[in-house]
Amino acid sequence: MKRVLFAVPLAALAVLAGCTVNPVTGKSQLDLLGEAQEVNLGKALYPSAIQESLGPIEAEDVQREIDRVGQAVAAVGHRPELAYGFTAVNTPEVNAFALPGGKICITRGLASRLESEDGLAAVLGHEVGHVTARHVVSAYNRQLGLTLGILVGSAYMESEGVKNRDLITAGALVGGQLVLAHYSREEERQADELGMDYAVKAGYSPQGMIETQKVLLSLQKTKPGAVERLFATHPMSAERLATAERRAASLPADVAARPLKAQPYGTVMGGVVAARPAWDLALDGMALLGQEKARDAEGKFAEAVRRAPNEGVLRTLHAVALVTTKQTAPGIAEAQQGARLSPNVFMCRVVAGELLIQGSSADALTNLDAAELVLPGQARVSLLRGAALERLGRRNDARAAYSEAMQRDPDGQQGAIYAEADRRRRALG
Secondary structure, eight states: OHHHHHHHHHHHHHHHOEEEEOTTTOOEEEESSOHHHHHHHHHHHHHHHHHHTTOBOSOHHHHHHHHHHHHHHHHTSSOTTSOOEEEEEOOOSOOEEEETTTEEEEEHHHHTTOOSHHHHHHHHHHHHHHHHTTHHHHHHHHHHHHHHHHHHHHHHHHHHTOTTHHHHHHHHHHHHHHHTTSOOHHHHHHHHHHHHHHHHHTTOOTHHHHHHHHHHHHHHHHOTTTTHHHHHHSOOOHHHHHHHHHHHHTSOHHHHTOOOOOTTHHHHTHHHHHTHHHHHHHHHHHHHHHTTOHHHHHHHHHHHHHHOTTOHHHHHHHHHHHHHTTOHHHHHHHHHHHHHHOTTOHHHHHHHHHHHTTTOHHHHHHHHHHHHHHSTTOHHHHHHHHHHHHHTTOHHHHHHHHHHHHHHSTTOOSTTHHHHHHHHHHHTO
């Protein structure tokens, strides 16, 4: 009987779920989201996705170039009515990704390695293809279905008294995230085809897709760490390159012979390309930090900062390594420089805010208030603001900040934030 009761929510979901016509294939497909919700979900996730990728590249001409090319290929796609957004983000990994509703990012690591505007059009067209063919929505549907299944299974295990059910459920959720974090090879092939089609319709050379595929395959052999995330989410193969070459050869001769547009892309991206060696060092440093080799990481970041002293994110990463190796004073100074140079990067503001609490609480609060403006609603920011306000003697404001941290993390999902905020709030009376 219990099994039947637990099956009812899934059966109801199947009845209530809508179907939509895929604008690319013309076929009906299951859609648990709906276009309005798809757009709203993308808008909600976009700021966090940008900041988790170390924030936007703070060069307006770079962002204008990325958006101009992206909008050109999106305008000739199958869903031109969407409000597309294109952002170049700071992470040195080689990657590009799309969120629901047409919100798309390309990383510094990839943008700095493309040799033409046509290559950029191919990459952004590929991501637009994932959106127009509703691959992003399909991934969401799979994720939602898996999550519902796991939750139903967890409820059943609880009713039956299954031992270790919490560990089983957590393991299934983590495993599901890993499985569903990438597109299928068939979806990648379709996005490749759409990406070249959109780029060509927008006036670009089909050779841009070929150029890009060659760059990525070369990186897979020479710098596998730089493209690790890309190949986890976008399966790559020599077969895809061969397919792109055949597709380009099948186009009319005048289209196939279009020259690559090295300018103005090369000029606009000149600073990003020049800084690439420094960011590659930072990528190595980030890997070393993850391996708890902080001293080695500090050396990488120090050299990265020496090569690109005006990159605030590099300064902040160096600050983290310095503090981790007990070099607190230079770490604080470096964090202040990072926040000054990259005021619109959440990580830079939060690191500076946290490190300044003990020495200069007013400056800490300034940075944490700025972090709240960059990415509102983060429980950790409220916790740190409470600590800064407490140091400044503003007890009532500190209590309010601690209460806010608890409200933002009611289930304690962000580490020990809820418990720590509750302890500090109680200590204030």
